Amino acid sequence: MRKKIIAGNWKMNKTVPEAVQLAREVVEATKNAACEVVLCPGYVCLVSVASAIQGSHVKLGAQDVHWEEKGAFTGKVSCAMLKSAGVEYVIIGHSEQRTYFHECNETVNRKVKAALRAGLIPIICVGETLQEREAGRTESVCEDHVRGAYQGLSRQDALRTVIAYEPVWAIGTGKVATPEQAQEVHAFIRRLLGSMYDSEVSAGIQIQYGGSMKADNAGELLGQKDIDGGLIGGASLQAQDFKGIVLSC
Numbered sequence: 001m002r003k004k005i006i007a008g009n010w011k012m013n014k015t016v017p018e019a020v021q022l023a024r025e026v027v028e029a030t031k032n033a034a035c036e037v038v039l040c041p042g043y044v045c046l047v048s049v050a051s052a053i054q055g056s057h058v059k060l061g062a063q064d065v066h067w068e069e070k071g072a073f074t075g076k077v078s079c080a081m082l083k084s085a086g087v088e089y090v091i092i093g094h095s096e097q098r099t100y101f102h103e104c105n106e107t108v109n110r111k112v113k114a115a116l117r118a119g120l121i122p123i124i125c126v127g128e129t130l131q132e133r134e135a136g137r138t139e140s141v142c143e144d145h146v147r148g149a150y151q152g153l154s155r156q157d158a159l160r161t162v163i164a165y166e167p168v169w170a171i172g173t174g175k176v177a178t179p180e181q182a183q184e185v186h187a188f189i190r191r192l193l194g195s196m197y198d199s200e201v202s203a204g205i206q207i208q209y210g211g212s213m214k215a216d217n218a219g220e221l222l223g224q225k226d227i228d229g230g231l232i233g234g235a236s237l238q239a240q241d242f243k244g245i246v247l248s249c
């Protein structure tokens, strides 16, 4: 039985005091969560949010990481830095990184390997654009993203990863995938993992859905057989909205 994970991706929102405040509210609001709850604030907020959630059920995640261990990489943050700040999860390959910051399968793969080496759990984002969906390329795009991210990973490593299926056309647009549309792609990704590895890996990897998930559509999405949680943008910025999703698990 896969445990569901609801992760809030705060993206480039919240100053340090705002992040601390929201983290405290989320701890309080989600006390009775049946799922894993993860908050992913901006880098500068990580240390303060780590203190705010210390000793609670809420876990800390980062929104990206660099693959090198250390050195002259101005502006970048390493896995060791994240670990030392109390981070357990790291989002890798988000579509905004792919679209605006030249993220590609190769850099995703390097980041995933670096995260696993450091003992961080990568949340690997995959998903098609509207144009790709309309051209009937949803499965081939997701397959390309998944195969690229898992290149060279052992089954033991694969079992320590999480996937987030985020159709790009549903991110921040209010256009949520229907539960059937999402389930279809989740099932496809799970079959693909089975063919790349084996049935245990296929059944063991948690696959979250992301893209305009809100309290009022979360229940139906999370009720689908292969949907193991959510990666939440907009609705993670208010504790009450986020709580509504967490309690749908």
Ligand code: 13P
Pocket: 009, 094, 166, 170, 171, 172, 173, 174, 210, 211, 212, 213, 231, 232, 233, 234, 235
């Ligand atoms: P929204 O929930 O705002 O659509 O964002 C989804 C997302 O990109 C989470 O990573």
